Amino acid sequence: MAAFASLAQRPIMSEQELKLHVPAPARAGIEREIARGTATRVRLHALYFDTPDRELARARVAIRLRKEGRQWVQTLKTPGGHALSRIELNHERPGPVLDLSVYADTPVAAVLASLQGELAVRYETDISRLLRRVRTRHGTVEIAYDTGWLRAGDLALPVSEVEFELVSGKLDAVFDLGRRWQHKFGLVLDLRSKSHRGDALANTAQTLGAIDPEASGATKQRAKEIARYWAPQGAGASPLHADMDASQALRAVTYECLEQVVANAVPLAEVDTAGVYCAGGAEHVHQLRVGMRRMRSAWKLFQGWTPGPSEALVQQARALFASFGESRDADVLQDTVLPTLERAGMPALKLPPSESTVDAGALAASRDFQGWVLDMLAWTLGLGHDAQPAVATSATANDNAAPGTVSAQVEIIPLSAPPVPTLTELLTGRLRKWHRRLVSEGERFLSLEAEPRHELRKRGKRLRYGLAFAEPLLNAQRLRPYRKQLSEVQDILGEMNDLYVAQEHFEVLSAGHTQAWFARGWIVARLDTLGVQAQSSFHTLGEIKPFWK
Template sequence: MSEQELKLHVPAASRQAVQREIKQREATRIRLHAMYFDTPERELARARIAIRLRLEGRDWVQTLKMPGADAITRIEMNHPRPGPVLDLSVYAGTDVEAPLAAIKGELGLRYETDVLRLLRRVRTRHGMVELAYDTGILRAGTLELPISELEFELVSGKPRAIFAAARGWQQRHALVLDPRSKSERGDALAQLAHKLAEVDAAAGDDHQARRAEAIARFWAPRGAAAIKLREDMSPPQAMGAIAAECLDQIARNAAVLAEVDTEGVYRAGNSEHVHQLRVGVRRLRSAWKLFDGWIAPVPDAMLQQARAHFAAFGANRDQDVLNETVAPALARAGMPVIPVESTPPEEDAQTIAGGKAFQAWLLDLLEWSLDVPPPAAAPDGHAIANGTPTDAAPEPAIRLEGGVPGALVQPTIIPLQGAEPETPRLHKQLARRLRRWHGKVADQGLQFASLDIPARHELRKRGKRLRYSLAFAESLLPAAKLRGYRKLLSRVQDILGEINDLAVAKEHYEACTATHPQAWFALGWISARLEELATEAQQAFDDLAHSKPFWK
C-alpha cells in the first residue's frame, strides 16, 4: 500500500506550543522504539529500501518502505510480528522480492529510534488528516540526533488536505520543511559513526582535524542532481520532475541553515549552503522560462516570492564572497588591512531559511510541483501557447443562396478521428527552444567587449538559464555533442561569475575610500583584474559561438 504524508521540523522554541495545540482535542499517546536493518555495504539504502522492526506500545510491527510516485508518497508494507524477529519471507511474491533476493551481505542493526508520538486527527474541507508529533532520539552507535517533527498523513480525501492542514501549523509555529525521512537521517548517522570509528582507530597528529572534517561532511551542502526525463513525458510531467529536484536542493540546504539537526549545538550552515540554495532557486526559475507556454502560467505570487527570497539570500551571498574570496585575494596581493567589514544584510541566512515567509513558499511550491497544470485551452479545445490559440485561423462564413440578405451561417465540421496534429515530442520541443537561446547568447556574446555593465549582467543571466536548461534536457540530447558544448558554456559562466563578484566588491571599496585610503589599492587591483577577465570572456564567447551544435 502507499501513504501520502508531509513532515515538518518543529524548532525548540515552538515545541511546547505545538504539544499544547495537539492536546487541545482528544489525542493518543504512544511510545515507539524502532530498529532499522541493512548490510555493512548499505545495500538496502542504495536500493532506496528501509526495513524496520518497531515496538508500538506492546505490539511488534515489521515495516518496509520505499519512495513512491512523488515527494509526499511512500510505498509501505506492514506485517505484525510476534516479537523482535525480522522475517523477509513475507515479501515473497511481491514487487520487492527481486531487490531483496539480490542482497549479498548479512543484515544487521544499523540504527534505531526512540520516540514519543502524539496522534490526533483533523478534518479539512478536502479530507481527513492524521497529525503525528514525534519527539525523541535517533541513535547510531554512540551518536545521537534529536527528533522533533510533525507529520501530516492523508487518511481520506485529496492530497491538498495535507497542505491545507500543514499551512496553518507552519505559520503558527514557524515549522521547517525537512525532506529527509528518519531512515535517511539514520543511514547517514550510521555512516558517520563508522567513519569516526575508523578515524579514532587510526589516531595520528591530525586526528581531531579528520574528525571535524567528517562531522562537517555530514551536513555538506546539497548540490544539483541529475534529472532523467523520458521521451513520453508531457511538458507538465517533465516540469514536475524538474521542480521536485530543484525544490529538494533548496529545502535541504535551507534545513541545514535553519539548524534542523544542530540547533544550539553546532553551526552547520555556511556560505556554500547559501550558494547552493540560490542555485536551486535559479535552476527552478530557469525551468519556468524553459517551459513557458507549455504549462499553465506559474502563479504570480510564487514568481514574486521566488525573486524576493533569491534577492534576500543574495545579500548574504555577496557578503560571503567579499569576506571569503575577494578580501583574501587582495591580502595576498599586498593590500593594507582595512579595519572595517561590509554592512551586514538586513536578515542573515539562518533567519531567512527558517522564516515563516520562506517556508510557506516552499510548501506552496511543493504542492504546485505535484500536479503541474497544463496550458489553458481555447474555447474550441485547442491548447493556448503564450496566450494565443495554436489554431487561430477564422472559420469560413458562407452565404446561403436564396437566403435572407446578409444572413450568414457557420458550418460545423467534425474532423476525422486522429486527424489532429501530433504534439511534438519532448526532446524536439526542448531542442528548438535551447537552440534559440543559444543563438541569443552567442550573438550578444560576440559583442561582449562593447557591452555596458547592465547588458553584461543580463547576458550572464541568459547564460545561466541556458546552462541549467541544458542539464534538465541532457537525458534527451546527444551526450557526445553536449559534453563539449557544456564545457565551453561553463567556461563562460565561470568568467562572468568572477566579473560579477568583483563588480559587487568594487562598489564596497568605492564606499570605503573616503575613510580608508588603502581601499584605492583594492580598486586598482579589481580594475586590472576586470580588464583581464573581459579579454578572457570575449575569447570564451567566440569559442562558444563557433562550437558544434548540440541539438542535431
C-alpha cells in the first residue's frame, strides 16, 4: 500500500511510531514525565470495522471511526515502508457514519470492492490519551500515553502504552526517546497494534460465543480458547525473495526472528495479564529461545557478505539466551524427562526445587532484555551506530614504506567487473558447505565425545534454520524429503541433549535418592540406543538427493 504516498490532494499521512507497554508500577512516573511539559488530554472512542470472515484484517487493512473529543474522524491504515511505519488516510466525519466512497480512486478500492461479507463493528477502544511534543537533536516526537480498554463482545483487555510518533526529522529521534524512557521506567516492547490485539480478541469472543455453556466440557473448552489468545508463537514464513541483496535479506530475517522473540516475551512479561491471569509458560520460554537461536543462525549464515549487528549486541544475545536456558532446562527435566522415567518404571520422585535463580517472566520484562530488544529493532531498520571497517588512507596505508620512496594509491579498473553472486547462489553455496560438514562428522557420531556431539547438534539446528530462511529460493520438491530427514536427526539429538542435562542432575541426586540410580542407568541405556540411531540417521541424510540442485 506504499502507493498511497504518490496520491495527490488526499489527507494522507505516513505514521512512524514506536509503542511500549507501561507496567503498573511505572504509570504514575510516566504521567509526571509527560506533565513536565505542555501536555493535553483527549478522550478517544474508536470503532473498528471488518467482515465476519476478517477480510480486511487478512488484506492488512484497518478501518475505524474515532471520536476525538467532539470530532469524528474516519481512518484507514495499511502497512508502510518498514515495521514501524503505517500509511493513513484520514477524513473528518459529521458523525459516526462510515463512508467508503472516499476511497473510490485509491489503491485500496479494489480490496473494498471485493469484500464478500457485510462490514460491522468488530471491536472498539475507549482511551484516555495524554499528549506532549518533545524536540530532540534528531527531530520532533509526539509522546502519547494511552490508558483505557479494548473491547470485543463480552471480553475486554486493558490498554496502558506509550507511543513515540515521529512528527519531523529522523526516526532516530523516536528510538533515542524510547530507549531513555524504557530504561528509566522499565517499559516493555509490544509489536502488536491495537487493531492486531482487537482482531485477535474479537476472534476469541466469537469462538467463546459459539460454545454452549450447558454443554459437557464447556468450562474446559472456554479455558482452552482463552489460553489460545496468548498461545506461544513459532517461526513465521521466510521474508526472503530473489531480488534482495544480502544486507536487505539479513535485516529482514532478523526482524522476523525478533517478532517471534517479542511475541513470546509479551505473555511472559504479563503485558495483558498482570495480576489477573498467568499466560506465560515453559513453551513461551522455549519459543523465545528458538527465535533467538534462529536469529543467531541467520547472522552466521550471512557472515562475510554484509555487516551484522555490533559485537556488543551479539554478546548480549548469547548471554540472554543462556539465562533463559537455565529456566528452560528445569522445565524440561520436570515436564518431559521425569514423566518418561516414571513410565519406564522408576518409583515416583519429587525433585527438589530448582537451584536456578532465573525467573523467566522477570527476565523478559527486565531492562537488560528489553534494552537489547529495542536495540535489535533499531538495527533491523538500519538505525544505530555499529562501527564499520575503516578505509585506509595513503598516509596510513604506507607507514612502512622506505624513506625517500614515492608511494601513491593507484586504482586499476579491471577489463570487466566480476559477476555478483545472487542471493540464491550465496545461500545455496553456504548451506551445501554446512550440509557436507554435518554429514561428514555425523557419520562417525559414535566415536565422538559428548561436547563434539553437542556442537554437532547446534550445527544441525543452524542448517535447519538456514534452510527455512532460504526456502522461498529453493526447489520445494527436493527440499521436502531433505528437511524431513534433517528433522529426524534433530529429534534424536534433541532428546539426547535433554538426557545429558538430566544425567548431570541425577548424578547429584543419587547420594540421597535411590530412584536416581534407576534414572542414571536408564539414561545411559537410552543414550546408547539413540547414539546408534543418530549415526544411522546421519548416513541416510547423506544419501538423500541434494536440495541445492
